Amino acid sequence: MDSFILQDDVAEALADGLPVVALESTLISHGLPAPHNLQAAQKAEAAIRAAGAVPATIAVIDGRVRVGLSNSELERLADTDNPWKLSRDNLATAIVQNATGGTTVAATMICSHQARIGVFATGGIGGVHRGWQESLDISADLRELARTPVTVVCSGAKSLLDLPATLEYLETMGVPVIGLATHELPAFFSIESGLVLRQSASNVAEAAAIIAKRRTLQLEGGEILAVPPPAQAALPQAQVEQWIDSAISEVRSVGLRGQSVTPFLLTRLRELSGGRTLTTNMALIEHNAATAAALAREICCV
Ligand code: PSU
Ligand code: MN
Secondary structure: OOOEEEOHHHHHHHHOOOOEEEEOOHHHHHHOOOOHHHHHHHHHHHHHHHOOOEEEEEEEEOOEEEEOOOHHHHHHHHHOOOOEEEOOOOHHHHHHOOOOEEEOHHHHHHHHHHHOOOEEEOOOEOOEEOOHHHHOOEOHHHHHHHHOOOEEEEOOEOOOEOHHHHHHHHHHOOOOEEEEOOOEOOEOOEOOOOOEOOEEEOOHHHHHHHHHHHHHOOOOOOEEEEOOOOOOOOOOHHHHHHHHHHHHHHHHHHOOOHHHHHHHHHHHHHHHOOOHHHHHHHHHHHHHHHHHHHHHHHHHHO
C-alpha cells in the first residue's frame, strides 16, 4: 500500500509543468476554530484556482500522506477528534499507526518537496516562542526552512511569538526572509512590526528570480516570502500587543504551561478582539494563497 498519494489533478499538473501551490493543514486541525477552519481551507484553494494554479492541500489521512485533498477529505480532517499535529519528528509514526492529522509548515515542506512542489502558502510559520530562554520552545519549522528547498509564502510568524528572536534565528540558519514590496517584517495580524528586513522583492517576478538564483547557486534550504496582511483587514500592532499582553498575564495567573498555552492565547485574542483577529487571519490566508499562485506561475514560466 502506497503511503504517499498525489491527487489526480495535482499529479497531472505536475506532469504537465503547470503551477501548483501546496497548503498546510494544521490550520484546519489545530489553528482555527470550526467552522472557520474548513472555510479558510476552501477559500485558500479557491483563491489559488482563481489565480491560475492548482492547490494541493497536504495532510495525513488514515496513515497516508495525501498531496491534494478532496472536499470530503478536507471535511474529514476538520471533523477528526484529537488529530495529530505533524512535524518532522512524528510524520513516520503517524503513517505506521494509521493516524490522521494536520501537517505543520515543517511537515508540509517535507511532503511538498517530495512531490516536487516548490511553492507553499500559509498564514504564518512557527517560530521562537516568548520565554524561549526557559522553555527552549523553538518551532521545527525554522530548521526545516534551513534544509528543505521550498518557498513559504506567509505573513511572517504569529505575533504571539518572539519576533526579533525568530528573525535572528532565521538569519543564523541562512534562511532568506524576503519582504514582498516591503522592507518590514509583517507581524501576522499587522502590516508593521518595527523589524527591518535585510531584503525585499518589488514583485513576485523578482522574488521568482531570487529563488531561481538560489537554486542555481545550490544554496540549501527554502525561503520565506513575507507578505503583509491586506490593508483592509490588517490590525494595528499596538492594539494587538495590548490584547497579547493581557492574554499572557491571564496565562500566568491561571498557571498554564506547555502545549496548551498557544491555543489558550489564540482563543483569548479572538475574544478580546471581538472576533477581529479571526477575520484578519482568514483574510491573510486567502491573500497569501493568491500571492503564492502568482509566484508559482512565475516560477513555472521562467
Ligand atoms: N501559525 C498560525 N497558525 C497555525 C500555525 C502557525 O498562525 O496554526 C501552525 C503552523 O502549522 C505551524 C505550526 O507550522 O503551527 C507551528 O507549530 P510548532 O510551534 O509546534 O512547531
Ligand atoms: Mn513548539
